[in-house]
Amino acid sequence: xxxxxxxxxxxxxxxxxxxAYRAAGGYAAWDKARQMEPAAITExxxxxxxxGLGGAGFPTGTKWSFIPKNHTGPVxxxxxxxxxxxxxxxxxYLLERDPHALxxxxxIAARAVRCTKSFVYIRGEYVEPWRRFxxxxxxAYDDGLLGQGLDIIIHRGxxxxxxxxxxxxxxxxxxxxxxxxxxxxFPAIKGAFGQPTIVNNVETLCCVPPIVTRGAxxxxxxxxxxxxxTRMYSVSGRVKKPAVYEASVAITLRQLIEMAxxxxxxxxxxxxxxxxxxAAILTADEIDVTMDVDGLKNAGTMIxxxxxxVMDESVSIPEALMVLARFYAHESCGQCTxxxxxxxxxxKMVHRIVDGHGHKxxxxxxxDVAKRGAGTxxxxxxxxxxxxxxxxxxxxxxxxxxxxxxA
Amino acid sequence: xxxSHGAASTASGTPAFSEAQLAEVRRxxxxxxxxxxxxxxxxxxxxxxxxxxxxxxxxxxxxxxxLAPAHVHEVVTxxxxxxxxxxxxHVVAVCHTLSCHLAGAPKIIAYLKQKLGIEPGExxxxxxxxxxxxxxLCACEAAPMxxxxxxxxxxxxxxxxxxxxxGLR
Numbered sequence: 001x002x003x004x005x006x007x008x009x010x011x012x013x014x015x016x017x018x019x020a021y022r023a024a025g026g027y028a029a030w031d032k033a034r035q036m037e038p039a040a041i042t043e044x045x046x047x048x049x050x051x052g053l054g055g056a057g058f059p060t061g062t063k064w065s066f067i068p069k070n071h072t073g074p075v076x077x078x079x080x081x082x083x084x085x086x087x088x089x090x091x092x093y094l095l096e097r098d099p100h101a102l103x104x105x106x107x108i109a110a111r112a113v114r115c116t117k118s119f120v121y122i123r124g125e126y127v128e129p130w131r132r133f134x135x136x137x138x139x140a141y142d143d144g145l146l147g148q149g150l151d152i153i154i155h156r157g158x159x160x161x162x163x164x165x166x167x168x169x170x171x172x173x174x175x176x177x178x179x180x181x182x183x184x185x186f187p188a189i190k191g192a193f194g195q196p197t198i199v200n201n202v203e204t205l206c207c208v209p210p211i212v213t214r215g216a217x218x219x220x221x222x223x224x225x226x227x228x229x230t231r232m233y234s235v236s237g238r239v240k241k242p243a244v245y246e247a248s249v250a251i252t253l254r255q256l257i258e259m260a261x262x263x264x265x266x267x268x269x270x271x272x273x274x275x276x277x278x279a280a281i282l283t284a285d286e287i288d289v290t291m292d293v294d295g296l297k298n299a300g301t302m303i304x305x306x307x308x309x310v311m312d313e314s315v316s317i318p319e320a321l322m323v324l325a326r327f328y329a330h331e332s333c334g335q336c337t338x339x340x341x342x343x344x345x346x347x348k349m350v351h352r353i354v355d356g357h358g359h360k361x362x363x364x365x366x367x368d369v370a371k372r373g374a375g376t377x378x379x380x381x382x383x384x385x386x387x388x389x390x391x392x393x394x395x396x397x398x399x400x401x402x403x404x405x406x407a
Numbered sequence: 408x409x410x411s412h413g414a415a416s417t418a419s420g421t422p423a424f425s426e427a428q429l430a431e432v433r434r435x436x437x438x439x440x441x442x443x444x445x446x447x448x449x450x451x452x453x454x455x456x457x458x459x460x461x462x463x464x465x466x467x468x469x470x471x472x473x474l475a476p477a478h479v480h481e482v483v484t485x486x487x488x489x490x491x492x493x494x495x496x497h498v499v500a501v502c503h504t505l506s507c508h509l510a511g512a513p514k515i516i517a518y519l520k521q522k523l524g525i526e527p528g529e530x531x532x533x534x535x536x537x538x539x540x541x542x543x544l545c546a547c548e549a550a551p552m553x554x555x556x557x558x559x560x561x562x563x564x565x566x567x568x569x570x571x572x573x574g575l576r
Contacts, residue, residue, distance in 0.1 A: 074440070083545050084542075084543060084545060085543070085545075086504045086505050086506070086542075086543040086547075087505060087506055087543070087547050088543075088545055088547075089545045089546055089547055089548055091545075092545055092546070123545075124451075124486070124488045125488070125544055125545075125554060126545075127557040127558075128557075128558075128559070153438050153439075155444075155447065155448065156447065156448065156451060157447070157486075157488075158447050158450065158451070158486035158487070158488045158489055159486045159487030159488035159489075160485060160486050160487065161542065161543075172447065173444060174441065174443060174444055175439075175441075175443035175444050175445065175446030175447060175472075175482070176443075176446075176482065177481055177482050177485035177486075178485065178486075192440075193439070193440040193441050193444070195440070234547060234548065235548075236506040236509075236547035236548055236550060237505070237506050237509045237510075237547075238509060242506075242547065242548040242549075242550070243548050244548065273505070277504070277505060277543070307547070309505055309506055309509070309547070311509065315509060319508075320505060320508075320509075323503070323504060323505050323508045324504075324505055326503075327504055327505075327542050327543070330542055331542060333485075
């Protein structure tokens with residue numbers, strides 16, 4: 001339906017090479033941006049209504065404008081390529097198939113925030129994306145794009161979901177375990193190595209070159225009033241054609257499932273996770289929502305990283321929650337007590353319910369613990385676990401109850 | 408700094424980098440505003456060189472960063488990709504998070520248990536394969552999937568597993 005912006009080069013088998021990228025008009029945005037005042041670049045990105053595509057949906061231009069104007073020391077740009085949200089795989093495609101789009105986005109963003117040294121934090125398991133991106137960075141150095149105002153340092157993670165949380169990522173970049181930091185101060189004021197830092201997602205930065213080339217108005221016009229552009233939806237689970245799809249942020253969830261070939265399995269939809277594992281679940285009756293940040297927020301869930309996981313009628317919701325509860329129990333970093341303790345206990349309780357050994361009060365206990373802990377921790381990880389705990393149980397309570405003896 | 412490096416590299420049985428690797432360590436440390444930033448990359452190097460990260464390797468790496476060994480230990484134990492015991496010659500890590508689960512990961516895991524005769528977290532007696540279950544590897548479009556050493560293996564079936572295991576020597 002909408003224009004293809006982010007995946008425009010994917011059909012070319014050489015799309016990861018600088019020659020192919022340039023032949024397709026690549027680095028023209030950088031040629032334009034390097035003639036622009038930094039503040040004008042930020043203003044353009046603000047007007048484009050670009051919002052962060054890693055999960056939080058924060059307005060990108062606004063984030064850039066938080067870098068203190070009077071700061072005389074270094075400013076860092078850190079790219080969050082620590083993709084790990086269950087159900088999400090879009091950044092893997094961008095790193096492998098259009099790494100120069102990311103480099104160009106970084107060049108422009110770095111100029112906007114006056115940064116000369118940047119870091120790209122790639123999850124450790126992403127070996128092939130890391131190789132592809134490293135080769136592209138080398139090409140960009142050989143070409144003179146890098147090393148004359150901007151350096152890129154590629155930093156490989158070592159396996160920890162929490163490092164996708166921006167302050168956990170910064171701790172990890174600093175050579176520590178990936179414990180999130182209390183905000184404020186926000187990274188734009190005091191981030192990596194104590195200096196003002198912008199942390200942006202891969203896909204977010206890949207939107208920047210087209211905004212510079214084609215203008216903020218065009219980009220804003222692709223989306224809704226409060227969010228511009230298209231984005232990449234990772235669609236998986238029980239659909240006929242699981243894949244990454246690019247569409248406007250104004251597409252509805254129903255349209256997106258149709259794009260992915262419709263529901264597989266029984267062919268009858270039961271539920272959908274619209275924005276990665278941490279998003280509250282939607283029932284089959286709730287899919288006429290638009291997929292922009294505010295559309296899903298108003299529907300009581302979130303777009304997050306746009307990882308859409310589809311469940312047909314044959315899927316057991318308690319089992320699905322058990323699988324996610326195991327994820328949160330495993331990935332909790334252990335820093336805050338409510339998260340460390342609750343994720344472990346809730347996993348055990350959901351597990352015993354699925355095993356047929358649930359206690360009569362288990363569901364209410366889980367809901368109580370989940371609700372009390374929400375908002376009490378340093379980062380959003382636990383809130384992201386609470387979304388599924390509460391929504392799966394509240395929307396599919398009878399399915400849980402049938403598994404509990406004497407419920 | 409260099410004095411302690413020299414001593415470590417000559418002691419027999421003690422993990423130590425070559426001179427070229429030590430130069431690489433110094434290059435990596437120079438990339439970061441604080442050299443500690445290079446700790447994860449250097450631990451990756453240590454694992455590639457020594458096969459896993461022993462307590463002795465932690466102490467050695469700590470000496471290269473002028474850190475207390477405890478600070479390196481808390482990093483090594485925090486991340487899943489650092490092995491604290493020598494793994495098998497190949498690592499088979501099957502994703503068991505939601506999309507893979509919906510696509511049949513439990514059957515794949517059961518099949519591997521039976522084929523390898525071990526539980527997740529264990530290594531075959533001949534030291535050939537370490538079998539793990541892991542959280543989302545972000546290749547949900549091709550579920551169920553696994554990471555075998557450096558490679559993502561997609562759309563797994565018992566047949567493809569047979570073929571993949573054959574290739575692991």
